[in-house]
Amino acid sequence: MESLHPGDPRQIGPYRLEARLGAGGMGQVFLGVSPGARRVAVKVVRAEYAEDERFRQRFAREVEAARRVGGFHTAQVVDADPAATSPWLVTAYIPGPSLREVVGAQGPFDATAVRALAAGLAEGLAAIHACGLVHRDLKPGNVIMAADGPRIIDFGIARATDATVLTSHNVVVGTYAYMAPEQVSGEPAGPPADVFSLGCVLAYAALGHGPFDATSIPAIVHRVLHEEPDLSALPADLRNLVAACLAKDPARRPTVDTLVHAPQSIVAPAPSFLPPGDATFANATMNVTRSVPAPAPARRRALLIGAGAAVAALAVGAPAAVLLTRDDGEPATPPPAPNPTGLISPSGSLTGSGLKNLSEIALSPDGRTVAAGGTDSFITLWDLASGRVLRTIQRAGWVSALAFSPDGASLASSASNAGALLVWDVATGAIRVNVRTGGEFGLNAVAYSPDGSVIAGVNPGAHLFDPRTGRAIASAGLGNSGVNAVAFSPNGAVVAVAVDGYYDKPPGNTVQLYDGRTLRRLHQLTGHKKNVLGVAFSPDGRMLASCSADATVRFWDPATARTTRILKTGAAIARDVRFSPDGKILFGACSDRTVRMWDAATGALTGTLVGSGQAVERIVLTPDGRTLAGVGSTKPDGSVTLWKV
Structure with a gap:
């Protein structure tokens, strides 16, 4: 608890504010006093959410649902005003330190205390779920250790499970180190x-740290999605219970x-598969999200070598480390990995x-029209501003390449299954050019000259x-590599x-x-x-940037053909790269369902775009550099993900 800041309100509705209790993802929490002198916790929604009418609608529905929550282990909602200039929510004030404060001051709990905590919090969640709510931000800071037992607080970002989703598509809400993989x-x-x-909260109470703690948010995301925590210090029954809660597959929790x-009947589920090279798993937390080589829609290399090819499904990577090169071209000793400034969720x-x-x-040169295609054998064009088709x-055949002409009037594509170059009239959709490219497979990429x-x-x-005609002007052979x-x-x-x-055929893994x-x-x-x-x-x-399946991004001086910097992407693979219009940022589309942002001058990781439903394979950036769009084909998704950058 701390004193009110100079800019803080002194009155919210009928409640007089006395102090700050803390801050959450959606707003600031104050200690308030009711007209009857009863102490309450008052949460005031941040201005950026207050301006969103969809948020207000959702907030109003959730307030009504939250009012129904009973149970001894939750803080009761007693008042709210979703229509206020700054919407607010009032709950009963539960005196006592948070679980985070208790563990920080006294150290980890013993096994008996953790079991009691598990029983109390599970009862509180049962009361929440019985009213059709999901808390979505359970963490040590939202558990109050009252004298008569633990209480779950802060329903500020809960969602009614039967409510229509009113927020933007794929928005990530919560605290990453305690979020489920599907939520991340x-x-x-x-x-x-x-x-x-x-499960994360119980591990924190027993170990003194979160099971997925790391030094940066991308590293936390990586651990939540793809790593198993070390629970070996817990007694067998408690380890079994926590591991079961931490199963990656929601259905197995x-x-x-x-x-x-x-609780004594809970058995941590066995892994559903074993990736090549692994004989066993320590526990069940790696069930379904750890990546293994798996078939993928034929594209890129697979289009060259035929239908029998398989493309690896690659794991989430840790934060990128910057490697400067010595005069001999070999990487120098890497400095510490930079921490990103934060994660950016999709805007639509x-x-x-x-x-x-x-x-x-592909994106038209004026940034107004998005075109996308794939194995559906047609190309869809959208108005970017409105989202209208x-x-x-x-x-269009099996689309394996797309590019707009510099004037935006034409769209070039390749039909892989027909081995053809196609040029379309953007205004009418009529075909202008349709020629065979001379090979069994289509083109993997096309680009117009400036x-x-x-x-x-x-x-x-x-x-x-x-x-204009599709006639071949020049060719350069690459030995079927x-x-x-x-x-x-x-x-x-x-x-x-x-x-x-492919198969180390000359000229090998190079940029020509x-x-x-x-x-x-x-x-x-x-x-x-x-x-x-x-x-x-x-x-x-x-500068020229390239990305490779060797989990690196390289910067080159194209005039001298020398590497100037190497970025390591960890277990993730960058599949596409784009510079911002001012050349200051390099964006990398990654197999861990993120888009990384690196400072082009220093190689420092400056941000990460998250929330894609699948690995990001191709990206485009609007001419003003403010919107990035990406697609991927690792699973049937049928959507283009948008981010405001």
Whole structure:
């Protein structure tokens, strides 16, 4: 508790405010006094949420649901005003320190105290769930250790389980170190999410630290999604109970009724699979979210080597560490990994009828129109501002590449299953060019030159096409090693090609730089250990970035063909890269369902975009640099995820 700050209100409704009790994700909590001199806790919603009418509607519904919550182990909601200029909620004030304060001052609880805590909190959650609510932010700071038992407080971000979702798509709400995997991923969080949080709280009480604590938010997210906590210090029965609560699969967690009435019957579920190379798991917390090699829709390298190919499903990565290179090109000793400034949740999404898999995306030069396609064999165009579907282009085949012309009038695509280059009229959806590209498989990437005079297309070699006729102007063979991405320099003089290096075929895992008019080879950039997946030039053309399946992003000086910096992405794989319009930020689309933001000058991780429902494979950025859109095809999703950056 602390004194009121100079800018704090002194009165909310009929309640006089006396002190600050704390702050939550949705607002500030004050100690208040009712007209009858009864002490209460008053939560005032932050201004940015108060301005959102959808939030007010949801808040009003949740207040009504929260009023019904009874039970000895919760703080009763006694008053609220969702229509106030700053909406507020009042609960009974429970005197006593928080669980976090008690553990911080006295150390971890013994096993008997943890079992008593588990029983009390499970009873409180049962009362909450019985009223159709999910708490969504159970953590040590929201558990008050009152003289007569633990109490769950702060219903400020609870959601009625039967309510229509009124917030933006995939918004992540809660405290990351205590959130369930599905909640971290921006998916719907039901009662099992509270059980996962309960397991985290019990581990904290018993160990003195959270089971997924780490030094940065991306590292916490990684641990929640893909790592198992060390519970070996707990007694067997308590370890079994906590491990069961921490199961990655919501369906495998115990119910609160079981926790209340038959905790001794809980058995941590056995893992549902064993990834290659692992004989056993220590416990059941790795059930369904640990990545293993798995079939994926054929694209990129798979399009070159046929239907029998498999693409690895890759795990969530730890924070990137910056590696500067020595004069000999080898990485120098890395400095400590930077902490990000925070995570950015999606601002919305684009979807449409019949969409299932989207693996390619393009944005018109004016930033107004988004195009996306994949295995659905059609291309959908949206108005970015309104989210309205403008048109659907049929007969597009299995879309493996997309690019708008510089004037925005044409859209180039490749039909992988037909091995064709297609050019469409954006205004009408009519086809202008339809030519076979000469290979069994289609192009894995296409790009217009800055002046629109040629289209570069790649796989298995590199090619230049006349955009009016589709006629091949120039070609460069790459020994059937496969190609994943292509990019023009800002002046159009150079074409960068990301080589797959399938089965180490020459020229291997390299970036090839060609003349933008003749495809005469200028440089070969070597250093990546596995297939190169994406390339991008900085707006001034002085830097080139590439990403690879070797879990690195490299910066190059294209004039000298030298590596200038290496970023390590941990267990995650960056699959696509884009510079911001001012060249200050490099964005990387990652297999851990995030988009990383790195400072292009220093390599420091400056932020992480989260909440995608699947691995992010391709990204585009609006000309003002304020909106990023991404797609991925690791599971049927059929949507484009949007972030405000």
